[in-house]
Amino acid sequence: MTSAAEADSGAGVNPGNGRTLPTLLQYADVPSTGPKLGASAPVDCHCSLVGTLEPRQSADPRQSLTTGADATLLPPRKLPTNSRYAALLAMRGRTLGSGGLYDQVRLPPGASEDEWLAVKTVEIFGELNLLTGAFRDICTQESCPKMCAGTFEYRWADGVKYPKAVRMSAPLYMETLLSWVDEQLGDEKFLPVEPGIPFVASYRKGMRTIYKRLFRIFAHLCHSHGQEMVEMECDAHVKHCFRHFIYMVKEFNLVEDSELDPLKELVTMCMASSGAAA
Numbered sequence: 001m002t003s004a005a006e007a008d009s010g011a012g013v014n015p016g017n018g019r020t021l022p023t024l025l026q027y028a029d030v031p032s033t034g035p036k037l038g039a040s041a042p043v044d045c046h047c048s049l050v051g052t053l054e055p056r057q058s059a060d061p062r063q064s065l066t067t068g069a070d071a072t073l074l075p076p077r078k079l080p081t082n083s084r085y086a087a088l089l090a091m092r093g094r095t096l097g098s099g100g101l102y103d104q105v106r107l108p109p110g111a112s113e114d115e116w117l118a119v120k121t122v123e124i125f126g127e128l129n130l131l132t133g134a135f136r137d138i139c140t141q142e143s144c145p146k147m148c149a150g151t152f153e154y155r156w157a158d159g160v161k162y163p164k165a166v167r168m169s170a171p172l173y174m175e176t177l178l179s180w181v182d183e184q185l186g187d188e189k190f191l192p193v194e195p196g197i198p199f200v201a202s203y204r205k206g207m208r209t210i211y212k213r214l215f216r217i218f219a220h221l222c223h224s225h226g227q228e229m230v231e232m233e234c235d236a237h238v239k240h241c242f243r244h245f246i247y248m249v250k251e252f253n254l255v256e257d258s259e260l261d262p263l264k265e266l267v268t269m270c271m272a273s274s275g276a277a278a
């Protein structure tokens with residue numbers, strides 16, 4: 001069987017050319033201290049994010065998506081509440097939305113880091129499942145015949161169903177990716193639910209593969225659908241989800257910096273306002 005750890009990178013990543021994401025960056029939380037925005041950048045691969053739109057006022061970061069708001073791409077996944085995760089899930093239920101976003105990714109005192117990673121990863125998977133579902137009418141085979149993020153292109157391989165990297169349209173790639181992650185999270189050998197069952201030695205490596213791949217959804221949506229995000233008034237919500245994701249990545253060192261290159265400016269700006277050192 002395949003675990004996240006055994007699967008290969010699945011990447012066919014081309015080096016980027018340093019292009020920027022001015023539209024999303026305009027909505028960053030650190031407008032006065034962040035790096036200067038690029039005015040424009042070379043565009044290829046259907047990127048519509050480069051624009052000159054003025055930031056909207058009073059963007060609500062919890063604003064719901066206006067398209068397919070409640071439609072996840074795959075059925076929602078939950079950890080059983082009567083499992084080894086019961087206490088952490090109950091604690092998450094009590095503290096959700098309280099405190100800073102970075103505080104919400106920190107390991108709670110006394111908690112197992114492996115279990116915390118499991119709880120948070122299912123949560124983040126749920127956010128991306130919802131987000132991808134919301135873009136399904138916009139991100140289509142026609143609009144996005146390749147899974148790209150600016151000049152980066154990703155090809156899918158998972159070592160089993162796709163032993164060799166293959167080019168896919170962005171919607172198919174994202175669906176395949178989410179299905180693969182869902183399979184990992186549903187595999188009790190990878191994510192044990194019974195108390196006392198040890199996590200496999202490859203657990204952390206598997207988690208890193210999951211996060212590396214999930215990042216690509218943000219990379220594609222931000223590069224190729226930034227304009228639509230603004231028009232749908234969900235850009236603040238997307239960025240909120242991305243901040244949650246990247247704080248998790250940084251707190252637990254889950255993705256190599258080089259993999260984050262397609263959104264490196266956004267990462268830098270999110271981290272500048274994270275309060276991580278607090």
Ligand code: ZN
Pocket residue numbers: 138139140143144170171220224225
């Ligand atoms: Zn797309």
